[in-house]
Amino acid sequence: MNLILRDAVEADLSAIIEIYNATVPTRMVTAELEPTTVEARLPWFRDHSPDEYPFWVAESDGRVIGWLNFKKFLPRGAYRGTAEISVYVHENFRRHGVGQRLLEEAIARAPSLGITALVGLIFGHNEPSLKLFDRLGFERWGFFPAVAQLDGVKRDLIVVGLHCPAPDSHPESFRGPVSAETTSHADAPQARCYKDCLNLMQTLMHYRQEPIHSALQKIRDKYSMLHLDVLLLIYHFSKICSGSILEIGAFVGGATIAAAFGVRDSGRQKKLIAIEPGGGVKHRRLGTRNILRDLERNLARQRVSKMVTLIKGRSFAPETISAVHQALGSEEIGLLILDADAGKRRDIECYRDKLADGCWMVIDDYSGADSNVKSAPSRADVDALVAAGALEPLGFYGWSTWVGRWRGGSS
Numbered sequence: 001m002n003l004i005l006r007d008a009v010e011a012d013l014s015a016i017i018e019i020y021n022a023t024v025p026t027r028m029v030t031a032e033l034e035p036t037t038v039e040a041r042l043p044w045f046r047d048h049s050p051d052e053y054p055f056w057v058a059e060s061d062g063r064v065i066g067w068l069n070f071k072k073f074l075p076r077g078a079y080r081g082t083a084e085i086s087v088y089v090h091e092n093f094r095r096h097g098v099g100q101r102l103l104e105e106a107i108a109r110a111p112s113l114g115i116t117a118l119v120g121l122i123f124g125h126n127e128p129s130l131k132l133f134d135r136l137g138f139e140r141w142g143f144f145p146a147v148a149q150l151d152g153v154k155r156d157l158i159v160v161g162l163h164c165p166a167p168d169s170h171p172e173s174f175r176g177p178v179s180a181e182t183t184s185h186a187d188a189p190q191a192r193c194y195k196d197c198l199n200l201m202q203t204l205m206h207y208r209q210e211p212i213h214s215a216l217q218k219i220r221d222k223y224s225m226l227h228l229d230v231l232l233l234i235y236h237f238s239k240i241c242s243g244s245i246l247e248i249g250a251f252v253g254g255a256t257i258a259a260a261f262g263v264r265d266s267g268r269q270k271k272l273i274a275i276e277p278g279g280g281v282k283h284r285r286l287g288t289r290n291i292l293r294d295l296e297r298n299l300a301r302q303r304v305s306k307m308v309t310l311i312k313g314r315s316f317a318p319e320t321i322s323a324v325h326q327a328l329g330s331e332e333i334g335l336l337i338l339d340a341d342a343g344k345r346r347d348i349e350c351y352r353d354k355l356a357d358g359c360w361m362v363i364d365d366y367s368g369a370d371s372n373v374k375s376a377p378s379r380a381d382v383d384a385l386v387a388a389g390a391l392e393p394l395g396f397y398g399w400s401t402w403v404g405r406w407r408g409g410s411s
C-alpha cells in the first residue's frame with residue numbers, strides 16, 4: 001500500500017471523525033458511548049500542533065485511512081515528558097500495517113518532541129490493540145479492573161507504556177563528534193540535535209515522493225537561487241511552525257512562494273512577511289532589472305500575493321523594523337529565512353525580540369568559495385551565535401544553507 005503519513009489539517013477532520021465514530025458501536029476501542037461530530041471535536045483538534053502534541057493522518061491514494069494523535073497525559077508540569085497516544089484505523093484497512101506505521105513514527109519522533117514516555121489506554125478486551133502495542137515494545141504499566149461499563153458489561157482498562165530513548169542514550173556512533181570536554185549534562189541537547197538532523201533528512205526523503213517536490217522544482221527553476229532541498233525545508237517549516245514567518249531578502253520570490261505553499265498546506269492562518277529593497281541583478285539564469293516588479297508578478301502568478309506582506313526596504317532600516325513589528329502585532333516569529341547580504345548577526349539582532357524560542361532558522365551563504373564575499377562573514381556570524389548557545393545547528397543543506405533553531409531567548 002502506498003502510505004503517506006502527514007500532519008492532519010482541519011479539512012481532514014470529517015474523515016478522522018468518520019473513522020472514530022465507526023469504532024463507537026463496537027465497544028472495543030473508545031469509551032465514548034455516542035458518535036461525535038466535527039463541530040464538537042474542533043476545539044480538541046485545534047489543541048494539537050505539529051511540534052508539540054502532533055496529530056497525524058495516514059493517507060493512501062489521497063484518502064485518510066487512519067490517524068494518530070498525541071495529548072497531554074496529565075496536566076501537571078512533572079508529566080510534561082509523558083504523552084498519551086491514540087491510534088485509529090479505518091475498518092477496511094485494518095491488518096495492513098497502518099496502525100503499526102503510525103506507532104513506529106510516534107516512537108521515532110517522540111524524542112525530538114521532548115517526549116520521554118508514551119502511554120496508551122486500551123480496554124482489556126481489545127486484543128488486537130494490545131498485541132500491536134506489545135509488538136512495538138510497550139509494557140503493561142497499569143491495570144484498572146472493571147472501570148468501564150459498556151452496554152451493561154464491566155470492562156477493564158489497561159495502561160501500556162514505553163520509555164522513549166533518552167536523548168543521551170544513543171550509541172556513540174550516532175552522536176557524532178561530541179567534543180572531549182563536553183559534560184554528560186551538555187550531551188542531551190547535542191544528541192537531540194543529531195536526532196533532529198536525521199528527522200529533517202527523513203522529511204526531505206519523504207517529500208521526494210510527493211507532488212510538492214515537482215511543484216517546488218518548477219519554482220526553483222524559474223525564481224530561486226536556493227537549492228531545491230532548501231525550498232522543501234522552507235515549505236516544511238512554514239507548514240509546521242507556530243507563529244509568523246519572516247523572510248529577509250526575497251529577491252524574485254522563490255523562497256517566498258515555497259513558504260506560502262507551506263502556509264497554504266498547513267491549513268492554518270499564518271503571517272508571511274517578506275523584506276526586499278529591490279534593484280537589479282545580473283545573473284545567468286535569474287537576471288532582472290527590477291526585482292520588486294518581478295517579485296510582485298511572480299507572487300501573483302503563483303496566486304500567493306494575498307498571503308504575503310511585502311515590505312520594501314532594507315532589513316536594518318528603522319522604518320522596515322517598525323513595519324515588521326506592526327505587521328507582526330503580538331505574534332512571534334516561528335520561521336526566519338535570512339538570504340540577504342552578509343549581515344546575518346545584524347539582521348538577527350534587529351528582530352531577536354520577536355523570535356520565538358525554537359524558531360526555525362534558514363540562513364544562506366554559510367559556506368562558499370573564498371571568492372564569495374558573503375560567506376566568510378555570514379559563517380563567522382552564525383558560528384559566534386552557535387558558540388554563544390543562541391543558535392542550535394541542524395545541519396547544512398543544498399550548496400551552502402545552514403539550518404537550525406533559535407535558542408537565544410528574547411532580549
Ligand SMILES: C[S@@+](CC[C@H](N)C(=O)[O-])C[C@H]1O[C@@H](n2cnc3c(N)ncnc32)[C@H](O)[C@@H]1O
Pocket residue numbers: 223224225226248249250251252253254255256275276277278279291313314315316339340341
Ligand atoms: C540571494 S538573493 C535572495 C534569493 C532568494 N531567497 C531566492 O529564493 O532566490 C538576496 C536578496 O536580498 C536582497 N537584500 C540585500 N540586502 C538586503 C537587506 N539588508 N534587507 C533586505 N533584503 C536585502 C537583495 O536585493 C536580493 O534580492
